[in-house]
Amino acid sequence: MKYNKIVEGTFIKRINRFIAHVWVEGIEEIVHVKNTGRCKELFIAGTKVILECSQNPARKTKYSVICIYKGDRLINIDSQIPNYVVLEALQTGSISEIAAIDTLKKEVTFGNSRFDVYFESLGNKGFIEVKGVTLEEGGMVMFPDAPTSRGTKHVYEMMKAVEEGYQGYIFFLIQMKGVISFSPNSMTDKAFAGALKLAAAKGVKLLAYDSFVEEDTIVIGDKVEIVL
Secondary structure (H helix, E strand, C coil), rough: CCCCEEEEEEEEEEECCCCEEEEECCCCEEEEECCCCCCCCCCCCCCEEEEEEEECCCCCCCCEEEEEEEECCCEECCHHHHHHHHHHHHCCCCCCCCCCCEEEEEEEEEEEEEEEEEEEEEEEEEEHHHHEECCCCEEEEECCCCCCCCHHHHHHHHHHHHCCCCCCEEEECCCCCCCCCCEEECCCCHHHHHHHHHHCCCCEEEEEEEEEEECCCCEEEEEEEECC
16 A cells, blocks of 8 residues: 655644644644554654645645654554555455455445455355554554454454354554564453453454555565464
8 A cells, every 4th residue: 555645744742633733844734643542652742753645635634644653663553554455465365364355345234343344255254354553562562552442342243243154353454564473452451352362262363464664655564473
C-alpha cells in the first residue's frame, strides 16, 4: 500500500483522539490523527512524524499523521491501513496459512458483528478480523493499547462462527519491522486477553505478521511468534 503525497513534520501536542498540532515547513498546522488509540509512548513533543497530504480541498485539515519515528524505528499508525495491507497480501498469496483463495469480500456481517474479510478457499468458508498493532516495548508488541469492548465482542463472535463450521482468524498486523513476539495486552484489557486465549482453545486461528514500513509505503512482512 502506497500513499500518494507525504511530508515530514515535528509533533507538538495532541488535542484529542482525532486532532494534533504539528510543525510542517515552519508552520504550526492542525492535523488529523489516523489512530484513535492512546499511543502515548509515540506522541512525544519533538518527535518526527510523517503526514499524508489530503487530496480533498474542502477538508478542514490539510494533513493526516500516518507514521511516527520511535528512535530509529518507523511505526505506521494509520488504523485504516491494516485491512488494505492484509487484503493485498491475501490477493498475492503472501499469507501462507490462507492460500488458494477463490473469493474475497470486505466488511461482511455475521451475527452481531461485521468482520473485515470473508473468504472461500479449497471448499472452506471463513472470516478474518484484522487488528493493527502499534504498541511496542523492548521488541515485544501488544494489543490493545486501550480497552476495547468492541474488539472483545469480535473475538466472541469469531468463536461462534467457528462453532457453526466457518474458519475463523484473528489477524494482528504489526505496523513496524524488527519485533520479537506478539502478546495480548492483559495489563490494559484483561477481558480481551482472556477472550483471545479462549478463542485459541476453541479453534479460532491467531496470526501475527509484521510489516515493511517506509515513509510512504507499508506491505506485509514476516510471521511473528504469538505468546498468549
